[in-house]
């Protein structure tokens with residue numbers, strides 16, 4: 001442990017002295033976020049983002065089902081969602097699969113009855129995964145309705161039967177769906193994507209650091225001391241993870257307090273996601289250098305794949321791939337991490353956040369496995 | 381026996397880099413491992429340090445098999461790698477302290493040892509400087525300081541003087557003798573004959589993975605040389621003397637060019653005095669006499685038909 005700590009500290013110290021990399025990792029993104037955030041601001045104003053297509057299957061013939069119809073088609077929501085009414089579940093699923101809308105909202109036949117009987121209700125919806133931001137908008141819309149429904153239920157139990165008569169317009173006024181809370185502005189958007197890109201570029205630290213301190217002359221010298229291979233490898237990996245994570249924290253703090261970027265209310269979860277993507281980045285760099293045994297070649301490879309990951313993730317320009325190609329985004333760790341972060345900030349589906357986090361952790365495990373196998377297989 | 385290597389073999393594809401090598405290093409020796417480029421020296425050291433798998437044979441250090449007790453063994457060895465292995469972005473002090481910590485030194489003990497190691501390498505006044513500003517020789521010396529910080533029982537040096545200025549080289553040769561005097565056993569690898577001749581008590585000569593000769597310096601030169609080359613500077617060019625000298629028993633060859641007489645003899649010191657008698661009898665004076673004893677260089681030449689540095 002002591003020896004691992006020695007290697008960890010030396011790695012941190014050396015990285016902190018590497019001014020060139022520090023500038024690239026800190027100053028560069030701060031400038032880029034500022035430029036992209038302002039230059040592309042107009043394309044990000046909320047009313048220019050087209051409404052999201054949703055399908056609604058309303059099987060509830062009761063009072064609240066009626067409210068829902070007028071709610072979802074109210075003027076206030078026209079900028080956010082375009083509703084297609086479907087008649088059956090099969091029809092709805094078919095259209096969802098074809099990509100005709102992004103989400104299918106379903107109110108079951110007993111919805112009103114359940115609310116009146118005092119049950120806490122939620123509205124089901126299915127979505128296509130390719131555009132988490134839009135999905136989070138839909139979720140917000142539904143939530144603001146179910147909150148009303150559940151409030152109604154509370155009022156009912158208090159005996160306020162008559163109050164149920166208040167109009168759907170009132171509901172929306174009471175619980176406005178504020179655009180700034182459910183969608184990022186340009187600055188908010190690029191702060192997240194550029195942070196993910198920069199963390200991915202942290203892989204350079206492991207490509208060069210591990211190349212030098214694990215494989216090259218110094219690496220051999222360290223192996224000639226009584227240090228165990230796991231301590232050696234672990235110290236280097238953790239030193240680089242700490243370096244890049246710390247840089248990520250600085251960027252997060254800077255964009256939050258200087259640029260006023262919205263990082264949401266759940267900072268601990270954002271920090272966890274940041275930690276996982278940092279491990280992905282360092283693991284990726286370590287894997288590539290362990291396989292190629294060549295730091296320069298590794299950095300060349302990283303210089304190709306990281307921009308691709310970032311592009312595919314919509315890091316430079318917000319893009320979504322058409323239905324059949326949407327899987328493409330999932331090969332990008334940036335995309336997974338971004339999705340998790342946006343979901344956390346803008347209240348997207350928690351399940352999806354956990355899935356993407358799980359995917360990233362799998363990625364970390366596989367990079368380290370491959371790195372270890374490459375290390376063992378080397379003809380020495 | 382401090383280090384024992386038995387039947388060591390290492391192959392890289394078709395190349396047999398180390399071919400059934402046996403070595404025995406006694407405690408207190410400066411053991412020279414001599415050989416030209418590609419002889420297999422570094423490969424042996426890599427196997428010793430556990431960096432390279434052993435294809436066949438075994439290495440026993442301090443009575444322990446390195447394959448089984450690597451950690452204990454490594455803690456008592458200091459290695460000066462052939463290729464510089466220091467961090468350019470850590471100061472000289474931090475470099476030595478880094479390796480000191482990896483060898484388990486802590487606290488005041490560490491501080492003291494690091495200071496000693498830097499002094500040993502003649503870098504005390506450069507402790508706070510970064511090696512990227514160092515000359516090649518200074519880097520080499522720092523490379524050595526990192527290997528002695530934990531006072532190893534066995535110091536392994538792989539061509540520690542490659543490509544450096546004479547001053548640093550002298551410092552290193554002095555330092556090796558000094559650390560040997562303090563009781564450290566040294567395994568010294570080189571392809572410089574002069575160095576090995578100067579410091580080593582036991583020498584093994586390797587070529588193409590095989591040991592081709594071993595012994596003390598004297599034993600080795602004895603092994604191959606049955607002749608001395610004498611070079612005499614005379615007061616005048618005297619051609620008649622050549623025939624006279626050729627008559628002396630033990631003289632194999634004799635030639636004169638201008639005033640310089642070159643004589644090839646068997647190893648017999650009486651020949652020299654007889655020769656001088658013959659020359660002075662003719663009235664010619666001998667201004668200087670140079671006996672060229674065989675060197676390790678000539679040993680290698682004799683054994684392989686090649687010079688060391690080709």
Ligand SMILES: Nc1ncnc2c1ncn2[C@@H]1O[C@H](COP(=O)(O)OP(=O)(O)OP(=O)(O)O)[C@@H](O)[C@H]1O
Pocket residue numbers: 380392395396397415416417418419420421422423424462571
């Ligand atoms: N990793 C390797 N892969 C393939 N061949 C190797 C490897 N390492 C060494 N060799 C070969 O093994 C032989 C011995 O090399 P080695 O480095 O041990 O020589 P050396 O005596 O240290 O030479 P030098 O004086 O140049 O350092 C050479 O033919 C070399 O090409």
Ligand SMILES: [Mg+2]
Pocket residue numbers: 421422423462538539
């Ligand atoms: Mg060598």
